[in-house]
Amino acid sequence: MNPDIQRRSRAELLRSAFSNHRAAYLASLLTMGLIALSLRDISDTALMGVFIAWLLLAELGRIGIHLAFSYHGDSRLSLQLQRWEWLFLGGGAVTAAGWGFGAWALFPAEGTGHQLALSALVIGVTSITTLAASSHFRFAAGFIVLALTPLALAQMFMATELSLLMAAFTLAIGGLLASIALVNSRSLQELLELRFSYSNMAQDLADEIFAKQETESRLDELAHYDPLTGLANRSMFRDALSRELRIMDRSGRRLAVVFLDIDRFKAINDSLGHEVGDNILKEVASRLTQQVTERELVARQSSDEFLLFLRLNGRTNKLSQRLQDIIESLNDTIEVGDSELRVTACAGVALFPDDGHSPEALIQHADIAMARAKQLGGNGHQFFQQEMHDQAMQRLAMETALRKAIQNNGLHLHYQPQVDALSGRIVGLEALARWRDPDYGDVSPADFIPLAEQTGLIVPLGSWVLTEACQQARRWHDRTDSDFYISVNLSVGQFADEGLVDNIHATLEATGVRPEQLVLEITESLVMSEPEYHIHILETIRNLGIRLALDDFGTGYSSLSYLRNLPIDILKLDRQFLSNLAHNSEDAAIARATITMAADIGLKVVAEGVETADQLRWLLSQDCHLVQGYFFSRPLSDEQISELIQLPPAELSGRWPKY
Numbered sequence: 093m094n095p096d097i098q099r100r101s102r103a104e105l106l107r108s109a110f111s112n113h114r115a116a117y118l119a120s121l122l123t124m125g126l127i128a129l130s131l132r133d134i135s136d137t138a139l140m141g142v143f144i145a146w147l148l149l150a151e152l153g154r155i156g157i158h159l160a161f162s163y164h165g166d167s168r169l170s171l172q173l174q175r176w177e178w179l180f181l182g183g184g185a186v187t188a189a190g191w192g193f194g195a196w197a198l199f200p201a202e203g204t205g206h207q208l209a210l211s212a213l214v215i216g217v218t219s220i221t222t223l224a225a226s227s228h229f230r231f232a233a234g235f236i237v238l239a240l241t242p243l244a245l246a247q248m249f250m251a252t253e254l255s256l257l258m259a260a261f262t263l264a265i266g267g268l269l270a271s272i273a274l275v276n277s278r279s280l281q282e283l284l285e286l287r288f289s290y291s292n293m294a295q296d297l298a299d300e301i302f303a304k305q306e307t308e309s310r311l312d313e314l315a316h317y318d319p320l321t322g323l324a325n326r327s328m329f330r331d332a333l334s335r336e337l338r339i340m341d342r343s344g345r346r347l348a349v350v351f352l353d354i355d356r357f358k359a360i361n362d363s364l365g366h367e368v369g370d371n372i373l374k375e376v377a378s379r380l381t382q383q384v385t386e387r388e389l390v391a392r393q394s395s396d397e398f399l400l401f402l403r404l405n406g407r408t409n410k411l412s413q414r415l416q417d418i419i420e421s422l423n424d425t426i427e428v429g430d431s432e433l434r435v436t437a438c439a440g441v442a443l444f445p446d447d448g449h450s451p452e453a454l455i456q457h458a459d460i461a462m463a464r465a466k467q468l469g470g471n472g473h474q475f476f477q478q479e480m481h482d483q484a485m486q487r488l489a490m491e492t493a494l495r496k497a498i499q500n501n502g503l504h505l506h507y508q509p510q511v512d513a514l515s516g517r518i519v520g521l522e523a524l525a526r527w528r529d530p531d532y533g534d535v536s537p538a539d540f541i542p543l544a545e546q547t548g549l550i551v552p553l554g555s556w557v558l559t560e561a562c563q564q565a566r567r568w569h570d571r572t573d574s575d576f577y578i579s580v581n582l583s584v585g586q587f588a589d590e591g592l593v594d595n596i597h598a599t600l601e602a603t604g605v606r607p608e609q610l611v612l613e614i615t616e617s618l619v620m621s622e623p624e625y626h627i628h629i630l631e632t633i634r635n636l637g638i639r640l641a642l643d644d645f646g647t648g649y650s651s652l653s654y655l656r657n658l659p660i661d662i663l664k665l666d667r668q669f670l671s672n673l674a675h676n677s678e679d680a681a682i683a684r685a686t687i688t689m690a691a692d693i694g695l696k697v698v699a700e701g702v703e704t705a706d707q708l709r710w711l712l713s714q715d716c717h718l719v720q721g722y723f724f725s726r727p728l729s730d731e732q733i734s735e736l737i738q739l740p741p742a743e744l745s746g747r748w749p750k751y
Contacts, residue, residue, distance in 0.1 A: 095485065165472065187395070196420075248388070321377035321392050322375050323398075326392070326393050332401075333451040337450075349399070349458045352397065353398075353437060354376065355435075357396035360372065363622075372433065372435060373392075380422075402414070416473070423435065439464055439473045442456075461480060490543060502529070505561060506526050508522045508725060509725050512718055513712060521579050523560075551586055558580050561604070562578065563603050566604050569609070578605070578609060580611070587717065593632050595634075596638070600648075611641050613643040618640070639661040641660065645666060651729070655693060665716070666698045667721070670711075688710075699721075702719040
């Protein structure tokens with residue numbers, strides 16, 4: 093049976109049993125009233141007044157008990173008796189004993205019959221009232237005993253004889269009560285069982301309601317508050333900001349929306365663990381909360397991003413100073429275990445109504461301004477300007493176009509030869525991605541490669557470049573006897589892909605390129621950012637038989653001695669050293685030392701950016717003969733490279749400029 097139907101059925105049985113019992117109670121009261129009238133000859137009229145008053149007060153007592161139950165949120169029909177039995181017993185004891193003693197005190201003995209009649213009335217009415225009120229026989233027995241107390245007192249101190257007639261009358265009254273109890277025993281038992289059943293169901297229902305309220309409360313909290321920091325979440329922030337904007341609009345006042353981001357938070361999480369990162373977020377939330385007033389709000393937008401709205405009480409320069417104070421409050425050291433950390437942050441600001449009229453527009457523009465602050469080095473703030481929005485929209489459109497180009501094979505590769513200047517032989521080809529878009533035309537790699545890095549597109553882009561370059565290399569090796577390697581760049585974003593090594597291995601297997609025919613180029617900034625992590629991956633790649641090249645060496649902050657710790661085979665000397673050879677003796681000294689030390693530790697050196705014969709002759713004088721640059725060839729299409737690598741060695745050497 094459906095639980096709801098079963099509950100309603102039991103409740104109906106309970107109401108029916110209670111109605112039957114209530115009718116028996118009223119009939120008993122009527123019987124006792126008739127007995128009292130029959131005794132009017134042996135008692136004065138005051139007895140009737142006492143009896144009627146007693147009935148009224150008994151009913152008032154029952155009403156009082158109901159009110160007490162209601163005050164505590166219970167109903168009489170759903171009580172757990174163990175909880176209230178002492179209330180029943182105590183209330184009944186006071187009532188029975190009090191009125192019994194009152195009857196004994198107000199009506200001195202005029203004979204045993206008078207006392208017996210009065211006591212019988214007290215006993216009978218109290219007993220039946222108890223049965224109706226509690227539906228439990230043990231309470232009735234207790235009240236009968238208590239009601240006999242005044243009769244016992246009367247017999248002990250005032251009565252001298254016990255009339256046989258009155259004794260018989262008392263027994264008759266007791267018999268009547270017993271008959272009523274027997275007649276109603278079945279309904280009383282059902283009432284008791286139903287009441288307990290209903291009580292349990294009510295308790296279960298109350299538990300369900302309480303659990304539902306707890307769940308709803310928790311869901312409401314999760315819907316409006318951040319569980320980690322206790323701050324408002326972005327949903328609540330938007331609602332509060334929307335209300336605040338309406339107030340500002342009516343009053344003609346201004347408001348600032350701030351988008352704040354912690355600098356390099358991912359590095360903190362990766363190096364120190366998420367528990368430390370969570371503690372930092374809590375501390376940042378606490379410090380931000382201390383910087384706002386009661387009418388302002390701080391919220392957590394996402395991982396390390398926070399939102400604030402601030403009321404403007406003066407000029408913008410005052411807001412600028414306040415923002416600087418907020419950022420400086422975050423710069424104070426944070427204790428993490430036995431060490432201390434210093435957190436920096438950047439913030440973007442959008443003003444209402446200058447920069448937008450809706451929460452969405454203001455938050456978006458503040459986010460754009462924050463990105464500009466981050467580009468400028470972080471730990472500062474920037475106010476939104478319209479050109480920022482235009483640039484962001486252009487960047488978004490370019491990102492969409494780049495994504496489509498990757499998905500629809502809209503990119504192509506060019507290859508720049510790496511030449512052994514002593515023999516004129518091509519020893520390697522560096523694969524370089526090129527993008528020609530229908531709307532943007534030829535997009536420079538200096539524009540779309542950083543965009544791919546920032547948007548995460550570098551992973552599919554890098555995978556495409558590797559696959560395309562290996563497939564082309566396999567076609568070239570099948571058509572010629574040339575022994576050259578294909579060189580492909582790896583970016584920082586690709587190292588964040590856990591499947592990088594597996595993807596490289598799978599590409600070699602699928603294309604049939606031998607590991608020694610592939611060189612992967614990395615930058616020194618990548619290695620130095622997280623040395624232990626990146627070196628481990630590089631060693632895994634090198635164990636596949638693939639050679640590694642360190643690109644743009646000298647532009648970062650690694651030392652020559654640190655090269656010994658890197659699992660690399662080739663060192664690519666950055667073009668900036670060659671461009672200043674004739675005018676900067678320091679660059680020449682650094683380039684000379686780099687070539688010498690690389691040779692000492694067994695590394696090959698490839699000089700990039702060779703554009704003149706003077707540069708090439710200087711390199712040859714330093715025993716550096718592997719070169720790459722416009723002096724020999726600019727990046728070429730695969731068709732042009734195919735023609736070039738098929739030339740005989742002598743003819744190929746003749747194609748190069750004289751040096």
